[in-house]
Amino acid sequence: MQAAIAVRQLTKTYDEGSTGTLALRGVDLDAHAGELLMLMGPSGSGKTTLLSIMGCILTATSGSVRVAGREVVGLREKELPALRLEHVGFVFQGFNLFPTLSAGENVELMLDLKGVAAAAAKRRAHELLDQVGLGGKYGSFPADLSGGQKQRVAIARALAGDPGIILADEPTAALDSHTGRNVMEMMSELAHKRGRAVVIVTHDSRVLSFADRIVKIEDGAIARTTEAELVPAGLLVHGMGASTVGLV
């Protein structure tokens, strides 16, 4: 099976004056459709850099990165936005919603980028908000939403582009355990029921039970990969509440 994202011998060096900082060194990693992959590791280990390169936001220094079968290393920077728009949806730790747009308009913005006509975009935004359990919140502004609701709007926005890959950076870090679980259930559904490749960077050990695979990054390299059935029981669910919301 072809990987949604295939990373081979990836290195990334940040230029810092006369010296460079090696952030990633020879990383090999695949993310498959229908799989929920988690990247863990201490701060500064390189996991967000890896996520950024997998999402075509950062360019690699060397190696190979294939996104949806297309080699992205060596592409010009101006070619990357179209690739992101086509294949990748992002969910951020800080939600990154546009505070002056309503929940529905935030979703419509992504549809507008995809070239969907205004009327159709509005209909689709309503559908997507329904799917994340925010049917009545189309006109609500981010300031009026709870953290969990904001993250669900962000997920609806990420889904609006109908991407094959969802990349999430600490999606539960700003949420309480109950809300975090709801968000993770959505992520899990995206992977397991909708066939998306979901890659999540997290420090949150409470969410590990949702992973199909956990990749531990240390000092810019993969230190260990653990398959779901081998995740130690002690690392699974620590105080996350019961599920209340899932993707419809």
Place this chain on the structure above:
Amino acid sequence: MPPLAQRNLFHDKVRLAVTLTGIVFSVVLIVVQLGLFFGFTTATSNLIDHSNADLWMTSKNVPYVEQGVAFSERKLYQVRAVPGVADAQKIIAHWTGWKRHDGGQESVQIVGINVDDSLERPWNLVEGRVEDLKSPDSVILDELYKQKLGVTRVGEVFEIGGYRARVVGFTRGIRSFTTSPYVFTSFKNAQNFAALREDQTLFILVKVAPGADLQQVRQGLLDHVKDVEVFTTGEFSHMTTFYWMFTTGAGVAVLIAAVLGLVVGFVVVAQTIYATTMDHIREYGTLKAMGAPNSYVYKVIMKQAAISAVIGYGLGMIVSVFVVRGSQAGGAAILMPPSMAVAMFFVTLLMCVGAALVSINKVMRIDPAMVFKG
């Protein structure tokens, strides 16, 4: 496109007020500086531009209207004999002294006209009639200069060039570029006030007959009348304006102030638009991370700048109209012709869009990876 630009602009009322204040300040500053320039420019050639003449005949080497050199008024008859001349009149424009009641002396520019003719007359009369200048020693001056000349009402008597002068009327808005106000009187009085001989004039104004060719008439005048120069009204107006505005340096100073107004205005607008863009830098980073091409981000920022420009221009013009009206009562008029008001719209748009371009440069360098930084 969801209304991101509009919402970003109107969401933070304080930021919007600051942005619009900056643009309004710039619009008013530029209008005032350019308006002063136009006001001064217009004032230099007021007398020429308001004449109904097509041609001005002067002595040789007269650089501007206030520097007329006397020549024989008999040339008037030679002028009238030239084919294509419909009307010709002699006028005097000359500096002389005005003696106030308190003994103080002021410089004035006497304008001696043929009261029965329309080639040159005082305009915008608010008190008295031009025909009143037929009575002996009578003069008409602008109400702007009442205080300067110590005049309070019609009927008062003063002394000009050692001769008696009686005020018979007032005009409104006839400014002089120099500190010497125009004082209209009959040609005969003007000869006395300006200490000219009875057979001397300073200019002859010519009206060309309908259908006659202006340049042919001009050439005919030069061929038939010796030791004179003949200018079209436009040429003489331009010569006079050029002399005062650029040869004396006075206009250069005003022009530099106008250019500085533009520069300062642009800097103020650039700063405020830049700050507005920077307030939303993270959102632009998110847009880019989502896959928005640069052109999409440009569009949002440009739309924001254009909306700011339109509102800022509208408010700025309202303030400017009050400033312009207020200046009419003062010695230095600020003029805002309709063409300038229209041009200001494009200047404002250009300033805001130009300022946005400066900030776009910054936005284009955003590292989209910033969205991952908490």
